[in-house]
Amino acid sequence: MAIRAQNSFWRGLAPYILLSVVLIAGYVVSPVAKTVFSGLAIIGIPIHFVASLPSTMLDAMQGRLTSTDQLRREAELLRERNLILQTRLHRFEFLETENTRLRELLAAAPQAVEKVTLAALVAVNLERGSESVLVDKGSADGIAIGQAVIDAGGVVGQITKVSLFTSKVSLISQEDQAVPVQVARSGIRAVVYGGGANRPLRVMYLDRNADIRPDDVLITSGLGGRYPPGYPFAQVSSVQRNISEPFMTISATPLSRLGNDREVLILWPENQRTMSSRSSPQGPEADQ
């Protein structure tokens, strides 16, 4: 009231503060407002498009400037890798048939082959303080909140917001992301928390004599129903045992490139077979 002299606070600023508060409250309280707002994301498409032009052009230029010699060398390299991968694949095929046979013997459901969608990155680190990327697939492609995102190395994160043509991926390095994992070597289960930007992941709640060492590979355990089991997740970088504390201090580095690649894969949830009891927002038609 004392600032009446300026006279513009109550008439100028206050209405906008009120408007913002209403918007924020609506967003927090009502899911409808969330959907409306994600619809508005269409407005941003031209700006995102313009922002992605430099890197797109750079890519195109790189394509032009590569010499035949370079291409030949690259093709050679790829052929070699392909050969190696193929031989490995044969072994996997053998293991897979054996696995299904054994599973049938156990009368367990066979592991379904997952469907994936290739998505390109549109923007990286959207908000300061939150580790996230934007990809170019949205609800028009059937993407829904909760789908897991991977790249060639391993798990990248999960879809947390969806608009018509884009969706936001929260990376596993974000501080509020927790993923149930398993040590590939010993089978011990743990939960891994994100550590924030450019910081290692934290493996939590493993008691002092749990069997885990540096360089152990962590894979997703599939508990919690968000991430399908068996995907490479992280590699343990350090293990500290403190006698005074009940749990160990363990840090790990992600195996995926965390959105530094141009493309990622969005996994589709397996058929509701395993999660029929839980009504998780995983179905492609589920909308939040």
Add this chain to the structure above:
Amino acid sequence: MIGLSPSPRRLWIPFATLIVALVLIVLPMQGLIKGFMPDWVSLVLIYWALAMPGRTPIAVGWFSGLLVDILTFGIPGAHALSKAVLVYISASLATRIRVFPIWQQSIVVILLAGVETVILILIGYLAGEIIAGLHLWTAAVVAGLVWPAVFYSLRQARRLTTLGSD
């Protein structure tokens, strides 16, 4: 756009600088560099609010903040609120700040960016979305460091128009 007077007002130029700032905000960049990037939209808004305090409506700040929210998939209204407050503060203190030498203006910009960061963190906390990290604050400092460059380039842009004064 083009008035009757011989020198055109070119009102679109301030809006064009805002659009450029919005594009800079979503420009894909490597993680580490991106963390240190200042909020270009805030810097542009501060400039115009200082250059023509009477004629930079708070609505412009509010709507460009809302656009930032939409572009970054943030909490709708968070940047809108913080940028409306930013325009209000800069416009009310404009006559005082404008006579400062440029390095003092930089300090004011750091403070303003800090105020905005505090608002955003508070809103994030209330809305249940974690916004944290040391680089939030380094970005505010970087905003002050790049202010001279922003100031001189936007002044060049403004001199194409007949709007405002130094």
